[in-house]
Amino acid sequence: MFSCTGYAATAADARLGPITLERRDPGPDDVKIDILYCGVCHSDLHQARDEWHNTIFPCVPGHEIVGRVAQVGTSVTRFHTGDLVGVGCMVDSCRECKSCRDGYEQYCEQGFVATYNGEDRQGRGITFGGYSRAIVVDQSFVLKVPETLDPAAVAPLLCAGITTYSPLRHWKVGPGQRVGIVGLGGLGHMGVKFARAFGAEVVLFTTSASKVADGLRLGAHEVVLSKDADAMAREHGRFDFILDAVAANHDINAYLELLKRDGTLVQVGAPETPLPVSVFSLLMKRRSFSGSLIGGIPETQEMLDFCGKHDITADIEMIRMDQIEDAYARMLKSDVKYRFVIDMATMPATA
Incomplete structure (x- = not known):
């Protein structure tokens, strides 16, 4: 010892x-x-x-x-x-x-x-x-x-890195896809960086107008203020994949409605209480609501190697x-x- x-x-x-x-x-x-x-x-x-x-x-x-x-x-x-x-x-x-x-x-x-x-x-x-x-x-x-x-x-x-890298890789996020990242914190800022590096069109959702400029700096193509009902309505049915990094209680159904048919929302933020999910948000367009936990050792090494090649930290x-x-x-x-x-x-x- x-x-x-x-x-x-x-x-x-x-x-x-x-x-x-x-x-x-x-x-x-x-x-x-x-x-x-x-x-x-x-x-x-x-x-x-x-x-x-x-x-x-x-x-x-x-x-x-x-x-x-x-x-x-x-x-x-x-x-x-x-x-x-x-x-x-x-x-x-x-x-x-x-x-x-x-x-x-x-x-x-x-x-x-x-x-x-x-x-x-x-x-x-x-x-x-x-x-x-x-x-x-x-x-x-x-x-x-x-x-x-x-x-x-x-x-x-x-x-924070592997927690966002793993689901983006598992669901094969890449070019030609419109991808949403919900929340710009420790997890969300890495989600933006990785989704952009994978070649997707990246849209950040945030409640804070003060984070718009930073979201664009980090790699988002667009930033939507989720408190703006009209802005959210314009995004309905436009997303292939959404990564939700918010750990506070929030309306998950508002984001499920943004998915296309067969789109997937993956939750990586962990709110303290259960999130109510409207089953019709899933049924009507065969949407999926899933979760993901960090990543395995091989995938974490893959992520570090990817970051080394693309200068991501x-x-x-x-x-x-x-x-x-x-x-x-x-x-x-x-x-x-x-x-x-x-x-x-x-x-x-x-x-």
Whole structure:
């Protein structure tokens, strides 16, 4: 075992602060990573404050991790000391079910092991995430990061990026299609970038007039204010595919009505309460309403390679580790463009 400093919530109502973690020494298949940057996901806040009622304290959040390989186990062949690597939302799965064998570990039939607040399959306790100086991960769940990209801006790709990339790829979004992206936040801004890079005609839907210019800058061909009933009516039946990245309660039927016959709306934002769906919105034009969860390891590596070739990263705001509570407060007000990333050089040397 070795000790390193992390930042943890010790209770749902406690501010995050420094803690000394005990990490396992690298086994034969493990990679030890010195963490450089960690993105801040809204799920970090949910988990730290026990809003999903499943948090095990102390909780060290963080599943958008980029760092350098510090040590490799004796059986590791894919990584070497000094490599730039990433770790996303998963650090293990059963590896035996059909989903795992097909490269869709996120749908593991026994449940994947989350990077933090997950139960280690080898009986080594609860996992601690990327708000820390170092992490040890099985090589099968470590990803190669292109050296050509800004490593800090890569970090959010490990969650926000793959969450939007995966459904766009699965539903074969590309040239000749009119694609809607609902919401311009951490997920939505990556959805706009990817849909544009895939060659689709991209329309951003937002409730905020202040986001029109930014939506166009990020790659949208058009921005529609969803509060404008006339503007929404003009879009009825015009879309092949819509990616909904809104995590707040909203009228999903308003967007289902925008789909063409056989069009698909995929939900990746996760509202706290169920969204009422009018069945007639689906029946009348054989529309589909679906969902998608992050992405498997092969697809996440594919995404990183694609981003390296096309120079795609997240728009970020860098923060110090001791600014995390302020970042959470701002995130609740949507006051970030578009993802906070923690500079781990600011982590205290000791708790």
